[in-house]
Amino acid sequence: xxxxxxxxxxxxxGVGVILQPAKGGPAQILSNIRHTYVSPPGExxxxxxxxxHHRAYVSTLVKRALAEAGVRLxxxxxxxxxxxPGMGAPLQSVAVAARTLSLLWNKPLVGVNHCVGHIEMGRExxxxxxxxxxxVSGGNTQVIAYSSxxxxxxxxxxxxxxxxxxxxxxxTLNISNDPAPGYNIExxxxxxxxxxxxxxxxxxxxxxxxxxxARVDELAAQMRAGTLKDPVTGDAVTPEDxxxxxxxxxxxxxxxxxxxxxxxxxxxxxxxxxxxGCNERLQEMMGIMAKDRGGSVYATDERFCIDNGIMIAHxxxxxxxxxxxxxxxxxxxTQRFRTDDVHIAWRED
Amino acid sequence: xxxxxxxxxxxxxxFLPYPFTETQPPPHLVTQGAEALLYRTHxxxxxxxxxxxxxxxxxxxxxxxxARLTKQRVLAEARVLVKLSALASDPDNEVKVPAVFNxxxxxxxxxxxxxxxQRGARRTTAAGAWLLMEWIEGKSVKDLLREWDSWFMATxxxxxxxxxQAQVEAVKRLLRRIGRAVGALHxxxxxxxxxxxxxxxxxxxxxxxxxxxxxxxxxIDENAQADDMPARPPNFEGEIVLIDFGLATQSVQDEDRAVxxxxxxxAFGSTHPRQEGQFDAEVLQSQEGYRGSYKGANVVLKxxxxxxxxxxxxxxxx
Amino acid sequence: xxQPIHLAHTPADxxxxxxxxxxxxxxxxxxxxxxxxxxxxxxxxxxxSMILSTKQALAxxxxxxxxxxxxxxxxxxxxxxIVFCLSPNNxxxxxxxxxxxxDATKDLLVIKVATTPDVTLESVGRHLSTHVQxxxxxxxxxxxxxxxxxxxxxxxxxxxxLAPKATGxxxxxxxxxxxxxxxxxxxxxxxxxxxxxxxxRGAT
Numbered sequence: 090x091x092x093x094x095x096x097x098x099x100x101x102x103g104v105g106v107i108l109q110p111a112k113g114g115p116a117q118i119l120s121n122i123r124h125t126y127v128s129p130p131g132e133x134x135x136x137x138x139x140x141x142h143h144r145a146y147v148s149t150l151v152k153r154a155l156a157e158a159g160v161r162l163x164x165x166x167x168x169x170x171x172x173x174p175g176m177g178a179p180l181q182s183v184a185v186a187a188r189t190l191s192l193l194w195n196k197p198l199v200g201v202n203h204c205v206g207h208i209e210m211g212r213e214x215x216x217x218x219x220x221x222x223x224x225v226s227g228g229n230t231q232v233i234a235y236s237s238x239x240x241x242x243x244x245x246x247x248x249x250x251x252x253x254x255x256x257x258x259x260x261t262l263n264i265s266n267d268p269a270p271g272y273n274i275e276x277x278x279x280x281x282x283x284x285x286x287x288x289x290x291x292x293x294x295x296x297x298x299x300x301x302x303a304r305v306d307e308l309a310a311q312m313r314a315g316t317l318k319d320p321v322t323g324d325a326v327t328p329e330d331x332x333x334x335x336x337x338x339x340x341x342x343x344x345x346x347x348x349x350x351x352x353x354x355x356x357x358x359x360x361x362x363x364x365x366g367c368n369e370r371l372q373e374m375m376g377i378m379a380k381d382r383g384g385s386v387y388a389t390d391e392r393f394c395i396d397n398g399i400m401i402a403h404x405x406x407x408x409x410x411x412x413x414x415x416x417x418x419x420x421x422x423t424q425r426f427r428t429d430d431v432h433i434a435w436r437e438d
Numbered sequence: 439x440x441x442x443x444x445x446x447x448x449x450x451x452x453f454l455p456y457p458f459t460e461t462q463p464p465p466h467l468v469t470q471g472a473e474a475l476l477y478r479t480h481x482x483x484x485x486x487x488x489x490x491x492x493x494x495x496x497x498x499x500x501x502x503x504x505a506r507l508t509k510q511r512v513l514a515e516a517r518v519l520v521k522l523s524a525l526a527s528d529p530d531n532e533v534k535v536p537a538v539f540n541x542x543x544x545x546x547x548x549x550x551x552x553x554x555x556q557r558g559a560r561r562t563t564a565a566g567a568w569l570l571m572e573w574i575e576g577k578s579v580k581d582l583l584r585e586w587d588s589w590f591m592a593t594x595x596x597x598x599x600x601x602x603q604a605q606v607e608a609v610k611r612l613l614r615r616i617g618r619a620v621g622a623l624h625x626x627x628x629x630x631x632x633x634x635x636x637x638x639x640x641x642x643x644x645x646x647x648x649x650x651x652x653x654x655x656x657x658i659d660e661n662a663q664a665d666d667m668p669a670r671p672p673n674f675e676g677e678i679v680l681i682d683f684g685l686a687t688q689s690v691q692d693e694d695r696a697v698x699x700x701x702x703x704x705a706f707g708s709t710h711p712r713q714e715g716q717f718d719a720e721v722l723q724s725q726e727g728y729r730g731s732y733k734g735a736n737v738v739l740k741x742x743x744x745x746x747x748x749x750x751x752x753x754x755x756x
Numbered sequence: 757x758x759q760p761i762h763l764a765h766t767p768a769d770x771x772x773x774x775x776x777x778x779x780x781x782x783x784x785x786x787x788x789x790x791x792x793x794x795x796x797x798x799x800x801x802x803x804x805s806m807i808l809s810t811k812q813a814l815a816x817x818x819x820x821x822x823x824x825x826x827x828x829x830x831x832x833x834x835x836x837x838i839v840f841c842l843s844p845n846n847x848x849x850x851x852x853x854x855x856x857x858x859d860a861t862k863d864l865l866v867i868k869v870a871t872t873p874d875v876t877l878e879s880v881g882r883h884l885s886t887h888v889q890x891x892x893x894x895x896x897x898x899x900x901x902x903x904x905x906x907x908x909x910x911x912x913x914x915x916x917x918l919a920p921k922a923t924g925x926x927x928x929x930x931x932x933x934x935x936x937x938x939x940x941x942x943x944x945x946x947x948x949x950x951x952x953x954x955x956x957r958g959a960t
Contacts, residue, residue, distance in 0.1 A: 284502045293632070293685060341499040341507075345472075352472035377498040457765045457825060480764050482814045513959050520952030524915070526945040537948040540819060540955045544826070572948075 090166045090410065091119070093154065093190075094402025097143040097183035098175025098203050099227060100126040100134040104150040105399030106158035106165075109406055116213055119158030121392060121399040122150050127267045131260050140178035147186040154398070162194055167414065169405025172200030173426035175228065180422040188420055199405035200415040203396075204229060204428040207362040208240060209407060210400035215387035217360045219438065223347045223375070224428075226363035226396075227252035230343070231428060232294055232350045238433045243350040244294025251339055252365045254298040258335060261309050262328050269395070274332045275368055281333020283319045283326055289338060294349050296342045305335050340371045344378050357384025367394040407435040453494035455542065455568045465490055473511075474684060478573060481539045487573035488539055491515075491684075494566040495545055508545035511684065512567040516541050518686045519571070522627050532622040532731075534642070534679040537572040574679050576643050577672075579616065580636035583609070583710050585672040590712070593669065605671045609713060612641070612674040613720035614727040619678040620702070621731025624738070630694045632685030634702035636709055643676040692734070696741035699728070703746075757892035758881045763814060766821050773868040773880040774813075776804060776899050777890030783861035786888065790857070796883070800838035804863035805905040806855050806912065807842075808947055809897050815951050816841035817867060824871075830958075834869050844913050844953040854912050863903040864890060906946070915949050 090111060096103040105121040126142035128134045155162075170187035173180060191198045208222050222233040222240070230246035249257075252271060259270030264277070287304050290297040309331055311317040317326040347359055359379050361372060372388045379386040393400065411434040452475055458465050465477035474493045481488040493512055495504050522535045545567045577585075586609060590602075597605075616639055623629055631638070687694070699722065706721075707714045722728045722739060729735045761772040780786075789797035800817075807813050820837040823829055829837045831848055843851035857864060866888065868880050893899045910916070 284500050286506070289503075289507060337500045337503060341496075341503055344498050345496075349472040374498040378496070381497065457767075457822060460767055461765045482764055482811065482818060484764065486811075513956075516952070516956055516959075520949070520956060523945075523948045523952055526948060527916070527942070538952040538955050540815065540822070540951075542822070543959060544828075 090406060091160055091164050092167050092169050092199070092402040092406035092409065093151070093165055094169040094201070094206075094398040094400070094405055095147070095151070095183050095187050096171045096203070096206070096396055096398045096401045097147070097179045098171045098173070099179065099396060100128070100139050100142075101396040102126070102143045102146050102150060102183070103396055103398035103401075104147075104154040105397060105402045106154055106160060107399055107402040107406060109403075109410070116403060118399055119160060120154045121397055122154050122157065123395070123397055124150060125268070130265050131263045132266075133256065133260065134266075136176045136178040139176065140182040143179050143182045144186075147183065150398075151186070151190065165194070165196060167197045167199050167405065167409045168194070169199040169201050169401045169409075170420075171203050171206070171401050171422070172415075173203065173423035175203060175422075175424060177422075177424050180424070184420060184422045188417060191417065191420075197409070197414040198417065198420045199409050199413065200420060200422070201401045201405045201408070202426055202428060202431045203401075204231065204233075204426075205240060205431050205433070206400035206404040208233065208360070208428075209404040210393050210397075211360045211362040211387065211389055213403060214389050214393055215360060217358050217387040219356065220358035220360035220387060221347060221351045221354060221356050222360045222362060223343060223366070224363045225251050225343060225361065225365035225371075227256055227365075229363060230296070230298075232346050233428060234350060234354045234356065235433070235436065235438075236354075238436060240428050240431065240433060242427070242429050243353065244296070244346045247292070247295050247297045248299040249302070251298055251343065252363070254302045254339060255335070255365070257302055258305055258309075258332075261306050262331070269364070271365060271368065274336065275370065277329045278332040278336045278370065279329075281327070281329040281331070283321075283324075283330040283334070284337055285326065285330065285334040287334055287338045289342060291342050291345055294346045294353075296346055298339060301335070301338060305331060336368075336370055340368070340374050343371065344374050347375065348378050348382070351382060351384070357382050359384065359386050361386065361388045362394065364395045367391045411435050453492055453566060455492050455494075455566050458490060458492075458568075479570075481570060487575070489536065489571045489573045491569045491571065492566060493545070493568065505545045508567045509543040512541055512543050512545075512569050515683045515686065516569055518629050518683045518688065521688070522623070522629060525622075525626055528626070531626065532618050532678070533627050534619075534677050535683070536574055536679070536681060539570040539572065541567070541569045543567050574640045574642055574681055575645075576641050576676055576679070578637050579612070579639040579641060580709060582612070582641060582672045582674060583636065583713060587710075587712055589669075589671040608671070608674055610716060610720045613713070613716055614724045615678050617721040617724060617727025617729075618731045619680060620699070620721075621728045621735055623680060624690075624695045624698070625732035625734065628688055628690050629683075629686055630689050630698040631680065631683065632687060632698065632701075633682060634680075634698055635705040638680065638682045640679040640681055641674060641676045642679050643673070692738050692741045693745075695738045696745045699738070699742050700745045703742075757894055758877065758884065759895050760877055761814070761895075763818055763821065766818070767825075769870070769873075770821060771870045771875075772817060773870065773875070773877060774895045775866045775884060775888075776893040776895050776903075777864045777866070777888050778804075778862070778893050778899075778903065780861060780864045780888065780890035782887075782889045783857050783864065784859040786864075787857050787859065787861075797887075798833060798835050798868075800835040800865075800867040801857035801861075802839060802842070802855055802865040802867065803857055803861045804865045804900065804903040805861075806909060807865055807900050808904050808906075808909055808943065808950060809900055810895060811947060812842070812950055812954075813865060813867070815954060817869070819954065821869065824869075834871060835867070838867055838869075841954060841957070844950075844957055846958050863893075864888065865895075901943075909950070910946070913950055913953055915946060915953075 091108050094105050101123055103123045106119040108117040108119055124146045126134055126139050168187050168191050170184055204224055224231045228250050230250045231242050232244040233240045233242055255274055256270045259274055264273045288300045290300055312326050319326055366388055375386045452467055465479035468476045468478050474491050477490040479488050479490050480486055493508050516538050519535050519538045522533055523537055525531045545565055706717050720727055758773055758775045761774055786801055817838050819841040820834055824834045831837050831840050839856050840848055840851045842855040
């Protein structure tokens with residue numbers, strides 16, 4: 090069976106076509122195309138401009154995705170789109186496109202939870218069967234484990250998401266948003282040497298990032314004023330050092346809450362999904378922790394970590410095959426949509 | 439193509455910090471959590487049983503950050519315990535906690551100048567902090583309630599209604615005492631536990647002399663009773679002792695106290711479905727439970743209602 | 757009465773030799789030897805009035821040995837460190853004034869750690885019996901019940917002896933040395949608090 094998926098909950102517009110063999114076996118990615126709205130340095134992406142970007146590119150991307158996949162319209166079983174969570178205006182513009190295609194092609198719609206899309210795609214690509222999932226992106230920070238047909242949230246960020254913390258610090262430092270602010274922070278951090286004390290805010294399996302952001306912003310201001318020195322050597326602290334300190338601190342927090350969840354549910358597998366999951370230092374730290382516990386870490390590369398259409402197609406098709414579809418009248422979208430609200434009918438373990 | 443897998447292989451030996459590598463008989467590993475390992479051992483002489491909580495260094499994090507966090511946490515736990523133990527001189531005190539015997543907070547220390555023999559063959563390369571505490575004899579409330587359940591299942595139908603009623607009352611009394619102990623922790627102690635579960639609440643049987651003279655021989659056979667058909671219901675007599683303050687904080691905020699109760703309520707509900715219905719009435723609302731334990735309890739219980747409604751149903755923006 | 761003790765968790769060859777002397781007559785000359793840095797007198801000379809129980813004394817030794825094994829003694833040697841480890845704060849001079857032997861010391865606790873093989877029960881016994889003038893007493897809690905100055909101990913460790921007044925209860929006045937049940941509890945509570953304060957000394 091074949092599905093097309095449309096994703097646009099944040100600044101990436103993605104369209105993908107997936108084939109799931111009826112007899113089972115690994116899914117085939119027929120196409121997976123993305124176009125990103127990049128805001129100028131020092132600025133975040135605003136809902137209005139992002140929605141405009143998505144509207145401008147969606148028909149081109151759909152055409153390219155179909156052409157690249159080499160499928161005929163009649164081969165497509167359903168049209169999957171991101172129902173939420175995400176930013177309102179971009180979600181709506183993509184939902185309108187999905188509805189239009191549904192009417193135009195006379196195909197059923199499947200509304201998909203964005204987070205579940207990440208988890209299912211991660212499981213499919215890595216082969217992790219029942220991992221603890223760390224879902225980290227610009228909008229979400231969750232530690233998730235599956236139990237009785239739900240992805241249950243064991244821990245989460247109590248304020249801003251980790252990706253949001255990194256993105257906003259990139260703005261403070263006026264770092265380019267191309268290809269992504271987090272990617273550019275990671276490159277700078279590789280050259281950082283000094284570890285500065287930042288708040289470390291873990292409460293059980295939950296964590297918080299706003300205090301860290303406020304502190305590192307303060308340190309950046311001191312650095313620009315030339316008053317920030319390495320406490321050990323007395324050398325001036327660099328933007329690289331700040332990025333290094335920020336990464337080391339927030340990723341240690343993420344690995345810690347993940348480890349606590351693994352101990353809690355007795356799992357030794359961990360799957361990292363979401364845009365921040367591309368970060369190699371995070372993957373490395375998670376790998377060391379997992380190895381210590383006699384387990385392993387599963388991560389995907391930027392094609393699947395960063396928001397994409399194929400994961401929406403994949404999760405949507407899994408649901409569709411259990412008999413789920415979204416009626417046109419109900420094909421709304423929502424900014425708030427909990428991961429644990431979704432009935433995972435396709436898993437029976 | 440993308441997955442990075444490693445061969446599942448645990449470190450051969452669980453972390454045991456120096457100098458306990460020297461200890462005879464070797465410390466007995468009781469539980470292993472994400473942060474810490476709990477051993478049963480002894481202090482000064484084999485006749486004083488002790489709990490050793492070892493916090494290994496975490497190799498995934500930067501050594502400076504690791505040393506800072508490990509130190510902060512072992513110190514926070516020890517400070518809370520010492521603070522609470524100071525309440526013991528109050529004759530009305532109802533918060534009993536393990537005594538702190540000794541601790542090591544310098545996680546990154548180097549043990550120089552010892553021969554390989556002196557270090558002991560079991561010493562792992564990783565350093566870490568540790569906390570040596572009084573060993574609490576007795577059983578956890580979790581085990582006691584589970585024993586009660588087995589008694590009820592086995593003999594509850596044949597016992598007289600009066601006998602069953604008497605045992606139900608005994609459970610209720612235990613629950614109210616738990617409520618009082620938590621109330622005293624919050625009010626007199628100024629501490630929120632952070633991880634209240636029925637595993638972390640112990641009932642220590644009264645001994646003639648209250649000095650800790652428990653034998654250090656590991657009592658691993660605690661489950662043995664569960665196998666025998668429990669002809670008699672468990673004995674709840676003894677003092678309530680709260681343990682495992684690894685996530686505790688010093689706070690007098692209503693919100694923190696309410697969340698503390700909420701954590702206990704959820705853990706209780708999922709662990710003891712048979713007694714879940716009694717939790718609110720006995721632990722929380724009874725005048726001999728939390729509500730009656732201090733003046734500000736009413737406000738905290740009001741706050742708890744809000745916390746329950748909010749629960750974990752916090753909505754996220756994508 | 758000199759007693760060899762091996763403390764749990766410490767290397768097998770680190771034996772302690774412990775003795776208590778009551779009615780000591782030459783405390784000031786012992787103190788002089790220490791001040792003069794006479795290596796013949798490398799002992800922990802502790803004023804026994806500051807000791808509540810054997811556990812308190814041995815806990816200080818345990819911490820001192822652990823710090824010794826970790827190469828981070830704050831004072832001159834393991835014996836001065838034992839005196840320092842009794843203290844609830846980081847002031848070494850104050851620790852010696854409070855816990856160490858003084859001219860006024862009547863009851864003396866002596867501890868020697870065998871850091872070298874030539875330190876034996878015989879060598880320590882011979883040396884002490886020659887140089888300490890006092891009555892030997894057993895190293896046990898009964899001795900310390902007789903020698904402890906509870907008020908001063910409470911003061912030094914800043915531990916209040918009274919129950920909170922709010923309840924309007926009678927304060928639990930304890931007279932020294934009589935081991936009735938209530939006093940056993942009070943002593944036990946005091947000991948627990950002292951162990952905690954000693955363990956946390958220097959934590960920042």
